[in-house]
Amino acid sequence: MRQLRIDMTKCNYGRDCNHECEADCATKVFKVDDPALAALHIRDHGDGTGHAILCDQCGDCVVVCPAEALKRNKLGVVMINKKLCVGCYMCIGFCEKEAFERNPDWVEPYKCTACGICVKACPHAALEIVEVPEPAARII
Amino acid sequence: MSHLESSTPIVRCEVDFTKRTEYHEGLEAIRAAHKLLAEATFTPSLPDKGYTNRTLYVNVGTREIMEKPVTRQMKDIFLGGRGFGLWYLWNAVTPATRWNDPENEIIIGPGPVSGTTQYAGSGKSLVVTLSPQTDIPVDSNVGGYFGPLLKFSGFDALELQGKADQDVILFIDGRKGVIRIEAAPMEPVDSHVLAEVLTRMYAENDEDRVNISVVSTGAGAEHSLIGMLNFSWWDPRRGCVRLKQAGRGGIGTVFRDKRIRALVCRGPVVKGGLNNPVDPETIAKTGIKFHKEMRTNDDSQCKMRRNGTAHIVEIMDAYDLLPTHNFQYGSHPDTHKIASPVWQARCTQETVDGCWYGCSMACAKGADGLVLKTGPYKGHMVTVDGPEYENAAGLGSNGGVFDPDYLLELNFYCDTYGVCTITWGTLTAFVMECYQRGILNLERTGGLDLTWGNAEADLEMMHQMARGEGFGLIAGQGIHKMKAIFAEKGWGDPQLMADIGMECKGLEYSQYMSKESLAQQGGYALTNKGPQHDEAWLIFMDMVNKQLPTFEDKAEALYYFPLFRTWFGLNGFCKLPWNDVVPSDNATTSEPAKVPEHVQNYVDVFNATTGLKIDKDELIRQSAKVYNFQRIFNIRMGKGLRSFDIPPYRSVGPVTREEYASRSERYDKQMLEEIGVDPAGKSMDEKIAITREYRMKRYNSLVDAVYLRRGWTPNGVPTLARIQELGLDVFPEVVEIVKNHGG
Numbered sequence: 001m002r003q004l005r006i007d008m009t010k011c012n013y014g015r016d017c018n019h020e021c022e023a024d025c026a027t028k029v030f031k032v033d034d035p036a037l038a039a040l041h042i043r044d045h046g047d048g049t050g051h052a053i054l055c056d057q058c059g060d061c062v063v064v065c066p067a068e069a070l071k072r073n074k075l076g077v078v079m080i081n082k083k084l085c086v087g088c089y090m091c092i093g094f095c096e097k098e099a100f101e102r103n104p105d106w107v108e109p110y111k112c113t114a115c116g117i118c119v120k121a122c123p124h125a126a127l128e129i130v131e132v133p134e135p136a137a138r139i140i
Numbered sequence: 141m142s143h144l145e146s147s148t149p150i151v152r153c154e155v156d157f158t159k160r161t162e163y164h165e166g167l168e169a170i171r172a173a174h175k176l177l178a179e180a181t182f183t184p185s186l187p188d189k190g191y192t193n194r195t196l197y198v199n200v201g202t203r204e205i206m207e208k209p210v211t212r213q214m215k216d217i218f219l220g221g222r223g224f225g226l227w228y229l230w231n232a233v234t235p236a237t238r239w240n241d242p243e244n245e246i247i248i249g250p251g252p253v254s255g256t257t258q259y260a261g262s263g264k265s266l267v268v269t270l271s272p273q274t275d276i277p278v279d280s281n282v283g284g285y286f287g288p289l290l291k292f293s294g295f296d297a298l299e300l301q302g303k304a305d306q307d308v309i310l311f312i313d314g315r316k317g318v319i320r321i322e323a324a325p326m327e328p329v330d331s332h333v334l335a336e337v338l339t340r341m342y343a344e345n346d347e348d349r350v351n352i353s354v355v356s357t358g359a360g361a362e363h364s365l366i367g368m369l370n371f372s373w374w375d376p377r378r379g380c381v382r383l384k385q386a387g388r389g390g391i392g393t394v395f396r397d398k399r400i401r402a403l404v405c406r407g408p409v410v411k412g413g414l415n416n417p418v419d420p421e422t423i424a425k426t427g428i429k430f431h432k433e434m435r436t437n438d439d440s441q442c443k444m445r446r447n448g449t450a451h452i453v454e455i456m457d458a459y460d461l462l463p464t465h466n467f468q469y470g471s472h473p474d475t476h477k478i479a480s481p482v483w484q485a486r487c488t489q490e491t492v493d494g495c496w497y498g499c500s501m502a503c504a505k506g507a508d509g510l511v512l513k514t515g516p517y518k519g520h521m522v523t524v525d526g527p528e529y530e531n532a533a534g535l536g537s538n539g540g541v542f543d544p545d546y547l548l549e550l551n552f553y554c555d556t557y558g559v560c561t562i563t564w565g566t567l568t569a570f571v572m573e574c575y576q577r578g579i580l581n582l583e584r585t586g587g588l589d590l591t592w593g594n595a596e597a598d599l600e601m602m603h604q605m606a607r608g609e610g611f612g613l614i615a616g617q618g619i620h621k622m623k624a625i626f627a628e629k630g631w632g633d634p635q636l637m638a639d640i641g642m643e644c645k646g647l648e649y650s651q652y653m654s655k656e657s658l659a660q661q662g663g664y665a666l667t668n669k670g671p672q673h674d675e676a677w678l679i680f681m682d683m684v685n686k687q688l689p690t691f692e693d694k695a696e697a698l699y700y701f702p703l704f705r706t707w708f709g710l711n712g713f714c715k716l717p718w719n720d721v722v723p724s725d726n727a728t729t730s731e732p733a734k735v736p737e738h739v740q741n742y743v744d745v746f747n748a749t750t751g752l753k754i755d756k757d758e759l760i761r762q763s764a765k766v767y768n769f770q771r772i773f774n775i776r777m778g779k780g781l782r783s784f785d786i787p788p789y790r791s792v793g794p795v796t797r798e799e800y801a802s803r804s805e806r807y808d809k810q811m812l813e814e815i816g817v818d819p820a821g822k823s824m825d826e827k828i829a830i831t832r833e834y835r836m837k838r839y840n841s842l843v844d845a846v847y848l849r850r851g852w853t854p855n856g857v858p859t860l861a862r863i864q865e866l867g868l869d870v871f872p873e874v875v876e877i878v879k880n881h882g883g
Contacts, residue, residue: 063490063491063492064492064500065492066492066494066497066498066499067410067497068376068377085411085412086257086410086411086412086497086498087257087258087411087412087413087424088257088258088412088427088497088498089258089412089424089427089428089431089498090431090498090500092428092431093427093428093429093430093431093432093434093435093500094431094432094434094435094500096435102424102428107411107412107413137490138490139445139446139489139490140435140445
């Protein structure tokens with residue numbers, strides 16, 4: 001299963017990952033014009049530091065989604081089927097990593113798809129794509 | 141409540157769903173036999189601020205199909221859901237109308253907030269009709285998709301009137317704008333088959349099944365007065381139809397009396413925001429906040445997501461509140477056999493179990509892989525909805541059934557036969573006690589050995605009812621009529637049967653042992669429709685937490701909570717997300733029993749949907765209009781006065797010697813400390829009589845206090861001043877009824 005990871009000892013909060021995601025992933029993949037709504041979110045700590053919020057692809061959201069709109073693709077990445085999404089936001093409420101973003105202008109939330117564009121953008125090699133075993137589904 | 145350890149091990153139910161019995165063979169032949177009897181077209185429309193502003197009237201007798209506008213007055217006074225149902229029913233019937241008259245109606249109304257996908261428990265419908273059991277209006281709330289899909293097709297309510305001359309299906313296609321009444325001569329009868337067949341028949345492809353909901357009942361409803369309605373939804377993970385029940389009062393019996401085989405609605409693809417709320421942002425934020433609470437708190441508070449409401453079986457037992465052997469006792473050594481760990485193992489976990497989208501509480505548990513041992517479906521593998529607490533207690537401990545597989549089978553057959561599980565559980569417990577006391581015997585039951593815990597006899601009685609034969613036919617009349625039948629035959633002491641037959645106004649009690657909670661005794665017997673826990677469940681507040689020490693405190697609770705809970709039924713909300721899991725800081729609030737943060741959530745979601753600006757006080761006033769209207773409706777139909785609010789003594793105190801003996805230490809202590817009589821030297825019969833006199837006097841004092849708080853006369857009639865205060869004096873007949881009864 002594909003997972004995006006970050007080494008915080010290398011991250012200097014330069015936000016290149018976020019900017020590239022805004023420019024590429026958010027705009028092209030999710031068709032979102034608002035650059036603030038990048039799929040790879042940055043949590044600003046308010047003191048000049050912050051951290052990227054990464055989706056672990058843990059699958060908790062897949063379990064709770066009542067519309068079967070969230071499913072893993074063949075790489076193990078959790079993807080949203082916008083056609084099926086009913087906008088209930090249970091995925092947002094149950095995601096402990098807060099990896100989902102909600103655009104007030106449309107009902108479907110969105111999340112990181114581990115596409116890797118941010119990995120290439122990081123000048124410090126703080127981000128990497130790894131392969132990990134898929135976790136067993138759990139009761140949430 | 142935090143009585144379950146969060147470390148309770150997860151036991152997984154491994155079931156091969158592919159072995160489930162399916163019922164879609166012969167579907168084309170069934171479809172080909174349909175004959176179009178009437179057809180109408182309409183323009184599908186989505187709600188605006190929660191309302192479509194029109195309702196659908198269908199007379200299955202005359203085959204008239206008509207749209208009606210929703211008036212400003214309807215919204216201002218009746219709000220929606222149960223309120224619309226009562227208003228339409230009031231206009232449809234007269235004081236002389238009985239349940240099986242063609243003018244009686246079944247009204248299904250979802251309410252303005254119903255169908256919201258962002259806030260938990262927002263998919264309810266309210267069903268209203270004149271009850272075959274009580275002869276007054278009954279309201280029953282139900283999940284499943286029919287109500288929301290009806291509204292998203294274009295209608296705030298559906299009114300069904302008349303009697304068809306043959307079995308019919310009403311199909312509402314909310315995509316194409318077509319309504320059809322079709323003759324359905326070959327349809328199966330029972331719900332688990334019928335709902336599956338019709339879902340497949342009316343869905344245009346596999347993906348469309350989720351947009352179909354079927355309302356149906358079963359063979360039990362045809363030969364009894366206790367029929368209920370099943371509202372379906374397609375469960376894509378399990379690949380089968382699931383059912384939720386509008387159980388109380390015999391609505392399914394009225395449905396079949398009208399010869400309606402099923403209602404089918406095909407709605408639009410559901411998305412967030414189909415209600416077109418004025419402030420979707422507030423709804424989304426409030427909903428997400430609640431989802432996070434569920435994620436954080438459910439496992440340590442209730443485990444609703446794992447067990448559903450059945451998580452309280454062992455809690456009720458521990459507090460001596462679990463009805464056992466017809467409400468004689470409150471606990472049993474075998475309760476662990478039907479307690480939550482059993483259901484945790486038996487119900488399929490790791491799946492989504494809401495009966496509408498966005499319900500993170502997800503209590504609609506499914507027990508998969510039940511292989512039936514009896515009846516017409518013997519050998520079939522089925523999925524059962526539940527058991528919910530009411531079923532575990534009613535079908536289980538109350539009749540002494542502690543075998544979980546038999547309990548599930550009883551639950552399954554109640555559902556598929558279209559019989560109310562609460563009613564069946566309570567009436568079976570009554571029958572079993574009658575059998576134990578010699579009022580019934582093998583000869584009188586036609587060979588049914590109805591000793592405590594005999595699940596096979598219990599099931600056979602139900603199969604008989606579904607077949608329309610034997611003692612099952614008598615049982616299906618309900619306790620109220622059974623008492624009269626038994627007395628007429630000279631089979632038992634009428635006073636004893638009145639004491640132990642757990643019904644009030646003709647409706648069977650739901651499953652809480654109220655002997656030690658005066659407030660709960662009132663919560664049951666002072667209801668509008670009959671004893672049902674959805675109006676005022678005050679046992680814990682009163683008995684365990686000691687929060688209602690005075691008559692005035694109890695009266696205030698019996699004013700506020702029935703009105704607060706009424707509001708859920710006006711809007712299309714489920715009660716459970718209100719107070720089963722609460723915010724972490726709830727205990728520190730000024731009124732923890734009301735769960736103030738959640739009350740504010742409801743105010744916020746309602747305002748954000750409708751654009752109105754109510755607060756928590758106006759919420760209560762909205763409910764009071766409908767609640768008092770329903771009380772006056774009862775008076776109009778010949779009930780509704782004080783004499784109909786008297787409970788059977790079993791719900792108040794110990795009827796028999798063995799009951800007294802089971803808690804003699806407690807009762808003796810109460811006699812000494814509360815009544816001021818020394819029990820020493822008194823016979824048990826004397827002590828029972830003294831206790832009874834005291835408890836009934838106390839109950840009557842409670843009634844006085846409650847009526848006063850509600851603005852009713854000592855005879856239970858809303859006063860003219862109260863009617864004027866609520867704006868109900870715009871209806872001349874309401875004023876006339878009140879005046880004629882001294883209000």
